[in-house]
Amino acid sequence: MRKEITAPQVPLGRHYSHAVRSGNMVYTTGQVPVDANGKTVGDDIVTQAGQVFENLASILDAAGAGFDDVVKTTMYVTNIEDVALLSDLRSEVFGDTKPASVGIQVPRLWDPQHLIEIEVIAQVND
Template sequence: MERRLVSSGTDWEDEVGYSRAVRAGDAVHVSGTTAIDDDGDPLDAGPYEQTKRALDLVADALAEAGASVEDVVRTRMYVTDIDAWEEIGRAHGEVFGDVKPATTMVEVERLIDPALVVEIEAEASIAD
């Protein structure tokens, strides 16, 4: 089985020992993704905007691995305030529309930076 690593180029990947995404055969697994700007700093925005940005970055990683949002079969969303579920869910729904992957949303105490409110993982299947 072919295994291909996708990197975002951050120092974190080598330090922590992970990849932005991994394609193993026809499966693509995207690591937890947060809303960072082009400089790698947390996006100063609310839950909806952070979710949209994180999902844009997920889509970029999928594309680099040869997949797309339409291939996503599962997402996991970790949120720091479950009361923001409607904003986060609306952004998720706008991105995935009729794809409707299996998903989970759970509240966590915090993420790696206090400014971040959502982190998203994705899994895609690109079998013919």
Template structure:
């Protein structure tokens, strides 16, 4: 059985998908880009501001499911330039404890709305 997780504190889905889906003890969150949930617009300020917004969006989805970053087991990071890898790592790393999740990072040609970074997660209660 699956349950959709929704929160107004993170951007609404811009297509036929859920912000996140819980099945059993697992939470699968759709990729988050740097959309400010209050405005529905991509945040200005480059890779630093976008990575912060993405992580805050993920934080809100986790909270809506009663979880936090310590529950995250796996992430996938999509970036439009490997030149941003170190910057994304520095900001991303602040959100996790001494045992960060497993992770993949992939450079892509482009992301929705012209975003520079997108991150999806899998978490477990």
């Protein structure tokens, strides 16, 4: 079973889904720090990551999942040293769940105001 997932409160580009559910796995598109109107939120990594996690929460919910179902995260950041600033926020978002994780420094993201993009993979057991 393959199902494309869209969360109405998260802006969507033209040629991709917010996520695809295949069987019991959910693969999200990388999310950036934009609000429901497509405006960039914040100018620091923690504020931007907070918006990214809000977007991911909406997408996971639309897929029938939550952060406790996440098995892997991939974070793309423009400054790898900023990842250390996200420890408290990640603890708040994931609680006792500790997904596999990777952080990758990139020269820039699509919008130069964006400091972070995150994609996740979740396993849903329904």
